[in-house]
Amino acid sequence: MQGVQIDLISEERLENLTSMEKIRMILDKVREGxxxxxERGLEPEExxxxxxxxxxxxxxxxxxxxxxxxxxxxxxxxxxxxxxxxHPSTRLTVIGPANQxxxxxxxRDLISAWVSSGEPxxx
Amino acid sequence: xxxxxxxxxxxxxxxxxxxRKRHSRIGxxxxxxxxxTTLANRITKDWTGETVGEVSExxxxxxxxxxxxxxxxxxxxxxSLTIDIVDTPGVTTKIDYKEFMEYGxxxxxAIARAREATEGVAEAMHWLREDIDGVIYMLDATxxxxxxxxxxxxxxxxxxxxxxxxxxxxxxxxxxxPQRIRSxxxxxxxxxxxxxxxxxxxxxxxxxxxxxx
Numbered sequence: 001m002q003g004v005q006i007d008l009i010s011e012e013r014l015e016n017l018t019s020m021e022k023i024r025m026i027l028d029k030v031r032e033g034x035x036x037x038x039e040r041g042l043e044p045e046e047x048x049x050x051x052x053x054x055x056x057x058x059x060x061x062x063x064x065x066x067x068x069x070x071x072x073x074x075x076x077x078x079x080x081x082x083x084x085x086x087h088p089s090t091r092l093t094v095i096g097p098a099n100q101x102x103x104x105x106x107x108r109d110l111i112s113a114w115v116s117s118g119e120p121x122x123x
Numbered sequence: 124x125x126x127x128x129x130x131x132x133x134x135x136x137x138x139x140x141x142x143r144k145r146h147s148r149i150g151x152x153x154x155x156x157x158x159x160t161t162l163a164n165r166i167t168k169d170w171t172g173e174t175v176g177e178v179s180e181x182x183x184x185x186x187x188x189x190x191x192x193x194x195x196x197x198x199x200x201x202x203s204l205t206i207d208i209v210d211t212p213g214v215t216t217k218i219d220y221k222e223f224m225e226y227g228x229x230x231x232x233a234i235a236r237a238r239e240a241t242e243g244v245a246e247a248m249h250w251l252r253e254d255i256d257g258v259i260y261m262l263d264a265t266x267x268x269x270x271x272x273x274x275x276x277x278x279x280x281x282x283x284x285x286x287x288x289x290x291x292x293x294x295x296x297x298x299x300x301p302q303r304i305r306s307x308x309x310x311x312x313x314x315x316x317x318x319x320x321x322x323x324x325x326x327x328x329x330x331x332x333x334x335x336x
Contacts, residue, residue, distance in 0.1 A: 044282035047275050048248050051216055055245040058218055060234045065217030069271050098217035106269070 004035060004100065004117045011040040019046045023053055030066055030097050031057070035115055041070045041093035067101040069094050069111050147335055148190070148207045148254055152247065152280075153261030154272055155182040155213025158292040161318040162261060163210035167191045169324070182222065183240035185212050188250050198332035206257075206335065209250060212243035214272055251279065257286045257335045264291040264299035264315065268307040277308060286334050290327060291315040 007029060014022060023046060029036050042050060054066050070093040094101070094111060105112040151159045164174040171194060189210045197203040220237035224230060251258075258280050262268055280287050289308055291301035294315045301315035314330050316323040 044275075044279040045252070048252055048279045051214065051275075052245045052248040054216055055218070055241040055248075058237070058241045060220050060237065064219040065215070068216055068275075070274070098219070103271075106271075 002117060004033065004115050006035045006037065008037045009039060014038060014040060019043070019049065022046060023050050026050065026095055027053060027057060027066075030095055031063055033097055033100060033117075035094065035096040035101060038093040038095070041091055064098045067096050067098045067103065069103050069106055069113065071108065071111065146193075146205050146207070147256035148209055149257045149259060149331070149335060150188075150209040150211055150247075150250060150255040151259045151261055152211055152214060152251065152276060154263075154266075154270065155215060157213065157261040157263045158318045159213065159261045160185050160210050162259070162290065162292070162316075163189070163191065163208050165318055165321065165324060166196075166208055167194060169328075170194050170196055183212060183218070183236065183243070185210060186236070186239040186243040187212070188243065188246050196328050196331055198329050202332055202336065204332045204336050206331075209255065211247035211250065212240060214244055214247060214276055216272060218244070251283070255285065258288075259331075260287055260289045260311075262289060262291055262304055264293050264301050264304060265296050268304045273307075277311070287311050288327070288330050288334055289313045292318055294322060295320055 071091040100116050102114045192207045195205045218237050220233040223233035223236050289311050291304045295317040305313045314327045
């Protein structure tokens with residue numbers, strides 16, 4: 001059967017991983033052509049490292065990078081949390097290979113994406 | 124270099140030394156082709172008479188972070204700021220060398236450019252985590268500001284508690300909508316400018332002096 005693998009990863013599973021383990025897991029899956037859906041998104045520091053590591057792994061005709069979308073953070077959070085320096089909680093995030101995943105539409109509560117199973121990277 | 128630029132630079136450096144203001148590294152970040160290098164060139168040309176880098180319509184013309192040191196900027200009330208400007212490559216999560224071939228580059232050159240661009244983006248992210256004290260986040264005011272890369276980058280900058288000014292560039296173009304950018308990021312100051320013709324750039328200098336001091 002032809003198709004695209006989609007992995008939905010729970011918040012509990014993510015909580016048991018270190019930042020580098022999360023990023024490595026995401027990149028390994030995405031490089032294999034899997035679409036990864038995280039129940040809870042990455043922290044800003046992890047997003048920064050994900051961009052950096054993605055750039056270091058891009059290869060011509062093999063891996064072009066990632067497409068990633070998340071809902072915007074819930075604005076502000078509670079005043080008490082902000083006073084304690086806590087950031088708004090991250091939300092559901094979709095990550096996939098840049099050559100297979102295209103975002104069609106996104107707003108505060110909806111992400112609409114198109115996934116292809118083709119191999120447009122082939123030379 | 125004209126006499127006005129030289130004199131303004133000298134006065135600015137004198138005021139900065141007199142008031143002993145902190146020396147900060149200000150990174151210019153944003154997606155590809157937003158006008159980051161054009162702004163870096165304008166700032167350095169206005170205050171030192173020199174330029175930082177080349178600009179072109181091909182994305183990722185800037186593929187290394189370039190630092191121009193000791194730029195003294197003076198506001199209208201005489202307060203001043205000494206900064207290093209760090210011009211960075213456009214931040215993205217994907218780079219395909221075939222996009223460069225669409226601009227007429229041969230394959231080998233396009234692959235080399237893509238490789239340099241990936242290294243440059245990785246380097247820019249590293250700078251942001253380690254070596255930047257404030258950010259000018261540059262957006263093309265004719266484009267959708269709600270791109271994921273913009274949302275991510277602003278989140279990363281906020282998580283590091285860095286002061287940020289969002290610049291809505293290209294207001295000389297008919298489709299420009301700085302208001303759309305203000306709506307996207309209401310928590311940060313937004314300065315609409317045109318880097319090409321210099322419109323409103325003095326407003327940006329005022330905001331830099333107040334925000335980055």
